[in-house]
Structures are given as structure tokens and as C-alpha cells.
Amino acid sequence: MPFDVLFVCTGNICRSPMAERLFLARVAADAPVRAGSAGTSGLVGHAMDRPSALVLRELGADGDRHQARRLTASMAESAHLVLTAESDHRAAVLRLAPMAFRRTFTLREFARLGASSAASAPSPTADDLRVRVGEIAGLRGFTPPVAPGADEIGDPFGAPTDVVRRVGAQISEAVDAAILALGLGAR
Template identity: 45%
Template sequence: MREDFRILVVCTANIVRSPMAEAIAKAMLRFSSCPILVSSAGTHARAGHPMAPYALDTLRDLGLDGSEHLSRPLDGALVGDADLILTMETGQRGTVVTMDPTAIHRTFTLREFAHLSAGRKIRHRSDTVGRAHAVVRAVARRRGAPGRHPFEIADPYGGLPREYEECSRVIGDSLSRALGELLGPR
């Protein structure tokens, strides 16, 4: 087992939701002693595109900088290297699992993972890679049959600044719950 835990966040073009989630997660993990690495990709991304301007503005309003981000397409190597894959939509989750069927037990929509991980009683010491892996296994066992769930995060691309702000709020709330469960009680 590696000494770090890798989270891959996936959206469509990797210019709005997943890079915002990557930046927010990295900020939340800044002072964690658990070596969690976060990256992002898009199911239909074209390599090398910057974040959408309103997404950059939204991050800037949160005190975060996304100016160095360049989009990258999702590929099998990224999927295979991730310990946890968090998508914005169920269709993207399906794309990941189609790309690598073994990823089914570690691929969730972000909101689904936040919901299903709530209150997990894990017997690992807090703030360890082993605990993070145990939480992912527990959440995978808890997942029910696929269906219609309010677990998607709407894409604000082309919308108004307030839609980007709402998207970042949903992402931040979901990440706070998900990362809190991965890291354990403080």
C-alpha cells in the first residue's frame, strides 16, 4: 500500500467543477497530517485549457487561486492510480467505471460519497491512509442500487456568477463532510 491516498475529482471539461473541487479540497487539507493528494480531470476535457473565468472569480472570492490550472482528459492511468474517484454527475461515474470496471468500489459522485460516508464508525486511528481506505470500503458496501438520486452537482458553465457561487458552496459542503469522514474525528 502506498504511503499516500489519492483522490481524483472528475467533471466534464475540467474547467469549472472538478478544478474548483480540487482547489477547495487542497485548501481544506492544507493542515492535515494525512498525506492526501487531490487532482482533477474531465471526461470530455481538451488538454491545456484554463479554468472558466467565473470559476476563477469564484475561487478568488474564497481566497483561492486557480490561475495555474490547465484541463486534462480523464484516462485509464489516472483512474487506476486513484484511491477514491469523486464525480460531479452519475454519468461521469459511469464513464469512469466503463474505463476501468475495477474502479466501481472507489468511484462515487461527490454528493453520494458525502451522504453515504456520514457517521461511519471506522476502527482505524484518525488521520491515516488506512482509515481513508477503510472509509471508502465501508461506503462502497453501503451504496444501494443505482437510480435517481439528488447526488449530482449541476454544471454552471455559461451561467451567471451566482450559479458558480452556488456550485462552489455545494462542492465545499460536500467536500467538508467527505474529507471529515476520511480523516476521522479530531
């Protein structure tokens, strides 16, 4: 059974599909993972926002054929790791699936916590990845606090392209750090 990662934002047309597609483009091809995305207020059936799709291409991934989905309890419950753009999204996930607490983080929080400890398995199995998420969850409260907003990725919807590029850079950096935190090889 593969390890399932779910990326969550508001509309599922900017941040979460960018993170999903970057993750899939950068994780090793033989890694036992799948990724998807959804929005807390998902604009069901919509394609990626054009500026976000442009920035995603600049970052080396493809947003073609993306169709926005609305987050459901079953999506959150079945994911082995849920990574959100903002803490409000994390709270929305936990309202739908309270038992997902130990595997739900903001993307930047997971990257930050995972950077504070090394992954152990060189070629992790799906079971190793589930264990790793638990290890990272166990670090909550044992790492120095961060400035308010430091774990948030702002919404670029309707913003100028330079803002979308800054958000894309934040997502790109956090996705790379999450891949490293999980101990997954990169392409």
C-alpha cells in the first residue's frame, strides 16, 4: 500500500496543486508514494489559476489536467500525511477528521520540524514513511517557537505574478524540505 500525501489550501487552484505537482515531480520515481490535493472551499472542477500554473512550469512541474476538488473527511482520514498551506486549513482538516491530528501539519511546519531530525531509512518503505511522520509529530512542542505566521503560505489568488512567484518559491522550498524530512530521494 503506497504512502498517501494530501496537500490542502482554500480553492485547490493555486497553492495545494502547486505543492502536489512539485512533490510528484521531485520525489524519486520509485518512491512508494502518491499525492493529491484538495481545497477547504474547493472550486470543484476548475483548472489551476493561470499565474500559478505559469509559476509551476517555471519551477519545473506541470499543472495540466488539474481539476480542483473539495476536501472531504474521507480524504483526510485516508491520507498518511496532510500538508496544508495555512494553519486555518489545518484546523479545517481536523474539524473533518480529528483523528488525523498526528499526521496533519502546515507544509512549512512539517519541513521545519523534519529538518531538526534526520530520517533513518535510506530507501524508505511506505511503513517507514508512516513511522517518520509519527517521529516528526512527536517533535511538536520540543522545538523552539517560530514567529507568528512563519509556518503560513499566503494565498496568491488574484495577486500580481511577482507575488505568485514568491509564493511558488516558498512552496518549492518547503516541498524540497518535506521530501528530505521524509528521507525520500529526489529526482
